Amino acid sequence: MKLSLNSQSNLFRAVLSILAGFVIVGVLLKMSGYSPLQCYQALAEGATGIRSGKPINLSDRGFYIGSWQGNFSPYTFAQTLATITPLLFCGLAIALGLRAGLFNIGALGQMTLGAMTAAFVGAIGAHGSLKPVAGSLPHWAHVPLALLAGAVAGGLWGALAGYLKAKRGVHEVLSTIMLNYIALNLANYLAMHNLKDPNPSNMAAQTGLIAKSAWLTPIVAQSSLTVGLLLAVAAAVGVAFLLWRTALGYEIRAVGLGAEAARTAGIPVSQILIKTMAMSGALAGVAGALEVMGIHHRFVQGTAGDYGFDGIAVALLGGSHPFGIVLSASFFGALGNGANFMQIQTDVPKTIAVVVQAIIVLLVGLRFRRTESAKPLVLAEKEGRKDG
Amino acid sequence: MEWVPKRWKPSKTRSPREVCSLRNESKVGYNLLMSAPPQNRDEMNENSPPEYAVRMENITKRFPGVVANQQVALRVQAGAFHAVIGENGAGKSTLLNILYGRYQPDSGRVFLHGREVTQSLHSPADAIRNGVGMVSQHYALIPALTVLENVLLGAEPTGFGGVLKCRAAITRIHELANQLQIASLDVNQRADSLSVAAQQKVEILKALYRGANTLLLDEPTATLAPQEAESLFTLLRNLVEKGTTVLFVTHKLREVAAHSHAVTVLRAGQNAGDFITSETNEAELLHCMIGARSNSAGQPLIPFGDVTETEGYAGDTWAATRPAVSGSPLLQIEAVTVRNSRRVEVVKSATLELMHGEIVGVAGVDGSGQRDLAEAILGLQTVSIGKIFLEGSEITRDTVAQRYQKGVAYIPEDRHRSGMILDFSVTENYTLGHHRQDNWGGGTLIHPPIMTAHTAAMIQQYDVRISELGALIPARSLSGGNQQKIVVARAMQSAPKLLIACQPTRGLDVEAARFVYRTLEQARREGLGILLFSLDLEEILQLSDRVAVMFNGRIVTVLSTAQATPEEIGAWMTGAKTGGTEA
């Protein structure tokens, strides 16, 4: 794999941004009357499942931690790993777009439609009125089929934004935002009307349960951790392979770094944009399908959560590199699950994690340069002589 | 610095008041300067009174990896018509930009009319305040603004609340337009509706509107037809006679000889000599410009000397040495019309034929549709009407990639935007466009080892100078000449039949330009047909077997080498002559 020469400085920048984010939020916490250290300790405990200091009894605060193994709660750690899964998929989705020079803000919508479609396909053979096809499928066929359905739905939704960008010139940020709202409402409509849970006692917008044959079994009892995490890591390797070992990936990077030069070299830029958005949407769609198959076993309103937007932070912190994204998704997964834990333990609203995330995004994006070197570099090449 | 500067100073020292009075009696000032060559010019007197409009001393300017100016001195007599010459890359533009406040020198001092401004020259605004105006080659007027807005920008007359007060300004602009003999200037017209030549005149007007007494021009004739250039120099000469100091940068010796009073020569970022124009000649200037690399005085700017010696050719131009062109046409363009994204016809019913082993030059004023025609042949722009044939088979509707496969190759005009991806490595750049070919291991996957091997062979063959980090460094860090070598090498890699070369030597130093010319000549001898788009008439005249001229989107004529004189081409370029092949 090609490693950029300044990857070390990128890592340094990322670590610095994270530290700065915690310091700034620490000040905010202090100002609103909390003890930052206590908060961060709770955060760390929630993230790792390892308790430090005096043992805390959380069950009376309504937070399930499963069984302890010494000072370690496998369940809590498994929840962190489970949170990493959709973050990793969405981060990869957004990074793939960024490699082609596209800001895919639409992971939310793509994930939502992926989830809804997986719920629909997953219902094959289920009890109740939500049955696309009569008969049932074996586990080994049903799981891939539902995942594939999620990928296709997310991919098509992404490809739509890609088409609008490539052929109609609609900026992808605007189109994907609009497509997010449409997808959310569309999925909720289906969950409320045509595909509504047949159980009459249920008023909320949600579908019926999917067939058992499409369920993913948790790796740690009761947790949300499934084989999905392995799929996510495999996807990271796959995206890396795509970008640096395939002709398509080469073309994606060419379009992202110099669309005009790519076009001049005969690369069909429009097609590349559409394909990239389709693949990006497919990754987000799989994330949605996994949420349905591994956690809720049905589509519920808000299945996609904030993962679509968190993915932006994941991709940027990870430097749009698949392996960097594995690290940054791990970090944000830990942050997210830790914040849940912290909210229970210290009453700090978990939304504070979003503030940390925002500060990291802003700091990691900073590119200070000496004012002069940017443009004259080109002029200098033209005007000057190579020095030595 | 081993050269001995031939500095000169005027025979008589004048007080600033005298200089002023000279400006009023313009004729006298002009004649004085021309007829009374200064004596004792090897003598230096640091305490001489400030009669220089511009004095730059020991200017050094570094860019990352490059020394653009090294200990450069420039002295311009007030009221003089002063030229700065040198090859591409000699540091002329950098010097001008320092004087205009766009770059700050790393060391050195700048004086304007005897007053040191080194510390206060931080931006063009500072230069304008000091009476300096600049007509730049690239960042000219803002296309979407009107002429009036462009002229006023930065010097807006305002009333209460910052509201623009244009009436007096319009009167003043019309006065200046009359002075400059710009006929029928509509100040409410968008700047991009003017021709390049007219835009340039508006730029001069803009500088004068701000009260500039020193006018800097960076390669002012690079994009003009000969007649337009002549008209520009007439205008500038009038300004000089009225007392304005004009300092222009060029690499065209003919202009220097015909129009300037004094010349400063730069070579490789350093002073190479100062001359009074009337006391020197083109050969001496050329020798000074090119230095040890020239082996005889009077050698043409385009370095055929090398080619003739090493390749065994004789004669001034290749055209004279060429075998007769024969056979079936390689490329046929039949009544091609191209519309841009705003549905405006940018190429109008163009017809042209190109044979194997022939170079056809396409001349024209900048923006006459050359780029659009080139892109239409490549498939980068859609042909609205008409057909294009390659070796008799139609390619009008083929994709760009298909055309490359059929043997078309392309050297784009804008190296940084279209030619390469600056953040890609050398290897990745060299692979661009070939990445799906079999002999590159292409297909679904790419094979870095094969890419690396091909690139290493190319680096060897074309003598690309890269640092010890090798072909993994981003192309951004290479010099312009080395970047262009990669672009040219990439075009030639797939053994093409047709080469579309757009301004292939733009911005290159002599050595890199020689490489390009050698490659073109080699390709032509191997039977390629080459369509050479260039704004440099000299280049076109030297290289082409035939010259097509474009004007306003049309190919107005195709001239044989015998017919193609600069004057004849110029007449067609500016629309002074019409008719021709188009019927």
Place this chain on the structure above:
Amino acid sequence: MGNGWLMALVTSTLFNATPLALAAMGGVLSERAGVVNIALEGFILLGAFVGFYFGLHSVFMGVLAVVVAGALFGLLHAFFTQKARMNPVVSGLGLNLLIAGATRYLALRLFPQGDHIAGLSPNLFLSLAAVLPFLLVFTLQQTKFGLRLRAVGENPESARMAGISPTLPRYMAVMLSGVCASIAGAYLSMADAHTFTSDMSAGKGYVALAAVIFGKWNPLGAAGGALFFGFFYALQTQLQINQYHLNWLGVEWTSPFLLDCLPYAMTLLALVSVIGRATPPAALSQEE
């Protein structure tokens, strides 16, 4: 129904267009100066929060705080994109995320019960939204600031050559943009809902940006775009209020979920039909 329904639709259109138009003027200012401004969404939310919180004490304080906060966050966006050379989309998204997270956090801390305020008359905002586009046209075309703003938006390098620094007009434009958008937010909390709820901007900043493009970066055109999109917001609410019912081909067309799609779908359709014929300020597309 009948006439009353029509009147209600017209009024509702005007008031739905008000925040869009105000934010769109911010979009015009920023984009004409060559700075992509996705942060409009966040600025709206910011204005809504600050206007509500300080408006609890006094209306004057609320308005003042809205203007100051908008200018400050505008300054931040200008700093990030100009001085720190951050990609404007990244800066905008980061600011949106920051404001969304911080306002939600602060709302939970400061008024968990969800207070209400008397606030301001919506007509005030409506009048402002009606006058501002004309004022902006005049400013852009007839003043020194407007000329410089357009110049740096078209070509910062040429502007520099003409002796003006692109920095000042751009900072000014983006700060004013922040002020406009946060006033739009203040309308939502102070004049419309009389309370603050998290994420109450609900994509209006992006729709406003679409209105800017729809109006070809022209203030009057953008205001027209705001009216156009405002109409669909109004249609959606009026259909919901009147509990109009339509079931056709087995689809509940009047389900709140589908009606909620309406403004966004129309925005997307409008963008698809307009773009291609519109020329953005030249420097917008060159920003890296």
